[in-house]
Amino acid sequence: MAGKSIERIEAIEALTKKSLWLASWMVHHANHIRPNPDGVKVGGHQASSASMAAMLATLYFGVLKPEDRLAVKPHAAPVFHAIQYLMGRQSRQKLIDFRAFGGAQSYPSRTKDTEDVDFSTGSVGLGVAMTAFASMVQDYVRAKDWSGKARPEGRMIALAGDAELDEGNIYECLLEGWKHGLRNCWWIIDYNRQSLDGVVREGLYDRIEAIFKAFGWKVVTLKYGALQRAAFEEPGGEKLKAWIDACPNDLYSALMFRGGAAWRERLNDEIGDQGDVSALLSRRSDEELAALMANLGGHCVQSLLEQFENAGTDEPTVFINYTVKGWGTPLAGHKDNHAGQMTSAQIEQLRVAHEIRDGHEWDLFEGLKQADALADFVRDVPFNTAESRRLTSPAVPTIGPQFIGTGATSTQAAFGRILDAIAKTDSEMARRIVSTSPDVTVSTGLGSWVNRRNLFARKETADLFQKEAIPSTQKWRFTPDGQHMELGIAEMNLFLMLGAAGLSHSLFGERLLPIGTLYDPFISRGLDALNYACYQDARFLLVGTPSGVSLAGEGGAHQSIASPLIGMSQDGLASFEPAFADELSVIIDWAFDYMQRTGDARPDLADWPRDVTGGSVYLRLSTRTLEQVPREIAPPLVADIIRGAYWLQPPTPQCEVVIAYQGVLASEAIAAAARIGGDRRNVAVLAVTSADRLNAGWQAAQRARLHGNFETISHIETLLKGVPHRAGLVTAIDAHPATLGWLGSVLGHRTMALGVEHFGQTGTVSDLYRHFGIGAETIETTCRQIFGR
Incomplete structure (x- = not known):
């Protein structure tokens, strides 16, 4: 059982320290050691990772179960990758190649990372909101008479930076969650009070708390760590607590960066009394005082475990965890630390503090005591299951096309x-x-x-x-x-x-x-x-x-x-x-x-x-009603519809113009072709069902030929090869003309692209088609211009 050979809190604290080092070294290696032939900045967010190291370690090594799902703060990706490495879910080479081609991704990615990523994230609040909708979907699945009901309920958890709360989609999501009775959802806010460009506004906490309570969330605030709470019980501790509560965000950050001596000077000046408070401060060295002031709740494993394990119910819960950006590193508290990186001297300072030997930077438990006990602890934590957490479900058989008759319809x-x-x-x-x-x-x-x-x-x-x-x-x-x-x-x-x-x-x-x-x-x-x-x-x-x-x-x-x-x-x-x-x-x-x-x-x-x-x-789709084409949908036509186009009226060797349309302009294309056909001109009509599929197939065929597969030919090339080169193309769509305008590039036919390039307006369909030049008359006129009539 986990924790027999090493105390649980001690183990998680050691793993926090190890993940912090690996995350910091990962970024440093990517930016300053690994060759960078193009000279473009690599980046990596050392400070943003550091502020969340204890939270992530406490969750992964102490709280989570396999059924829980996480969206990790994007800028905490390095510490996330480090934790996955410690659990054997990520390779050393991926860490060495962090932000390189084929390496661990800049931000956690379901599709591009090889380790266990539940939700991709990318610093715009979407991963946060995604967890709420995942919880709603979990409720939907469990309400059905399916096998999924037998699975244990998981918590949908988002770890977010406080600056992500500026994103509007988060608040739209809160309202929707309230409507649907959201449950089993945790949002854990890294309240480090710093964003990309500076320090957040004073009083933000009160606004955050009020908003979440208004939508029925339980709000858990974790401001003080165990060291601070113990200090508050000492004589003079109440005054220290009051000073911390009143301290502006920017001052707290600045003093964190300056260190223990600066803390002592400021505290002595403002609350030193030559009595209880002064004695409280003097009992601690500069290093101990700095550690005390850095012991905010979001960095204290003991406090984090208490709060996470006491959360209890399935009601949506937001944890507002006070932290210091850059915690545990020489960057702690500096206002420029978001994109800033440790210098070589600073990374050496961190190396010494973590007791990392040269050449052993990537070793799993380098610098830690009781390595064997830690390895056992990691192996036995509930989340670190050998089974894949990415589940599967068999495909559901389709029932075939549902044809609904040939009457006029939209x-x-x-x-x-x-x-x-x-x-x-x-x-x-x-x-x-x-x-x-x-x-x-x-x-x-x-x-x-x-x-x-x-x-x-x-x-x-x-x-x-x-x-x-x-x-x-x-x-x-x-x-x-x-x-x-x-x-x-x-x-x-x-x-x-x-x-x-x-x-x-x-x-x-x-x-x-x-x-x-x-x-x-x-x-x-x-x-x-x-x-x-x-x-x-x-x-x-x-x-x-x-x-x-x-x-x-x-x-x-x-x-x-x-x-x-x-x-x-x-x-x-x-x-x-x-x-x-x-x-x-x-x-x-x-x-x-x-x-x-x-x-x-x-x-x-x-x-x-x-x-x-x-x-x-x-x-x-469109609301405009069209007369339907009476026909049998045979397998060749089905295939062409899915490939993206088919001939409604195929070309002959005498073809002079092709009208290619997509969507609702079918009626205009057909009418224009009929008018021109009355002059015994050969007009072909190409029904495009998917410009997307046509274009992508054409691009793929060109790439294949570039790599030596000269026999490859795309569907659109096959369709157009029977059109004489002298013939022209007129494309028409109730949308931007560029959607189909590229068709002339396939085999070099002269092309006129009709469509809509400006904001619409009210009117009848005929009014607007005439105004934008996409009606049957305009298509006919354009065709005649192409063949010189």
């Missing part, structure tokens, strides 16, 4: 009908879908799905309108069996929820198929969190609807322009914009399979299409 309406058809099935796939939306559930097509599958809550809540016999098309019944998570109007929260639900198979061992809907232009509002969710390799289906200036009456604030370019550029996200309901049926069926794929290749190294590793999927 893609948004078709999406709702397809989901309704899935909801009617008694399939495992239907049971594993969880939908979510930021207060636009009905207006994005989820109404029928929610009526059939209900909203999720841990406790049953009846629909009051139904209970009072008030007619309504929406049946808003909350139940533990429900499959929709209703969110407030905050797109950041939507993407964080999708990120957490999209990792459920790995975090909680139960597969979910998350679907998130929002108005397409508001993707930009939550883009940071969308990128973050993709960086985690979370898997979800994102539906942006309605979109474009086709949403004519809503005006520019609700009309998206750049979202297809976001879909093309966002890593980990396959983007589609179908025009017809049958295309959408095929894509949704493929998406549910694609979201569940895994492979040996890393996501950032896989060939495109990423049909081995899979990913998330984004659909850009």
Whole structure:
């Protein structure tokens, strides 16, 4: 049993000291010893790591269980990597290569670090908020009749710097957590009162405490360490405590940097009384006095253990732990220490203090007494299980495309009908879908799905309108069996929820198929969190609807322009914009399979299409009704839809122009082709379902040929090879023209790209199409200019 050969607190204190040294040396080695041929600063945040060393060591070596999940403060990455190294979960070479290619990452990363990272973090508060949504997803999974219910509940824990509390997404998350009865969530704040550029404002603590209490969180403040609390019990201790409480943040930091003699001078000047206080100070050497004043709660293992173990209940809890930035290093307290690094002289000073011999800097227990006992202690701590903490869940079989007829419809309406058809099935796939939306559930097509599958809550809540016999098309019944998570109007929260639900198979061992809907232009509002969710390799289906200036009456604030370019550029996200309901049926069926794929290749190294590793999927849909094309969706057409394009009207050797469209402009493209065809001109029509997939496939083929695979040819090259070189291309999209404008570069065809480059406005669809030059008449005129008519 852990702790037999060495006292628990003594062991964690020793491991804190060791992780602090390894973190400091890791950064120093990366910046001052390892060759740096390009001369670019490496960095590494020694001071930010130091302020959290005791907290991380106490958690990992004393408190955590395997089911707990952590988002580690990004600037504490070096001490996190050091702790993983001590537990045998990280290699020495990775530490040596910290911030180098293939080494330990600058900030903890699920997808790029080899050790046990639960949530990627990156200094913008997203990792903090992610833990709250992970806790909500854990509650969702445990409410179902699945095997996951048998797993022990874990705590979702975030370790954050106080400066991260400036991030707005944290407060949006607090409100959402209150709505959903958040539980099993800890946020541990490194309250070192320093940010990147300086010292935080006085009185911040009171504001933090008030905000968390307002949202129902338990607030635990850990200000004083055991040494300080003992000193306060001595004669004169009350005056020392009062001085500490009244001391401004910047003065405390400055005195920490100056050391014991400065502390003595200041304290004697301000509270020395030639009596009890003076005696309290004189009983301590300068070194002991400096250690006393540095013994804030966040650095005291004994105090940290007491608070963490006494937290008890499942109510959300925030620990505000007072610390000193740079604690335990020569950088402690200096206002420039965030990006600052120890000089060679200072690292030698630290080496001597830690009793590290030259050439033994990376040794596991170098400089520590009872090395064998410490090794046993580390091996036996509850968190250091031999089993992988990254769980798995089998893929859920898909049920095939849900075709919904050939009547005129919009893609948004078709999406709702397809989901309704899935909801009617008694399939495992239907049971594993969880939908979510930021207060636009009905207006994005989820109404029928929610009526059939209900909203999720841990406790049953009846629909009051139904209970009072008030007619309504929406049946808003909350139940533990429900499959929709209703969110407030905050797109950041939507993407964080999708990120957490999209990792459920790995975090909680139960597969979910998350679907998130929002108005397409508001993707930009939550883009940071969308990128973050993709960086985690979370898997979800994102539906942006309605979109474009086709949403004519809503005006520019609700009309998206750049979202297809976001879909093309966002890593980990396959983007589609179908025009017809049958295309959408095929894509949704493929998406549910694609979201569940895994492979040996890393996501950032896989060939495109990423049909081995899979990913998330984004659909850009419209509310504009189109006449459907009566046809049979045969396997070759299915394949082309997924690859990104197919010929609606194929070219002949006499072809003079190709009209390539994506999305809702299908009707305009078809009408323009019909008008030109009346002049016996040969016009081909290319239906693009995914500029993203087309472009990425083309780029991949070019890279393959660059490396000697000369037979490789992309789907778009195959499609365009039958188009005579003399022919021109006209591309059209209800979005930025650059989405399709690159098509002319594939084989060198002359190209005119039509689209929307400026903010929209109100009007009819025909008004706006005419204004922006994307209607059938403009497409026809552009085609005639291309072939000189």
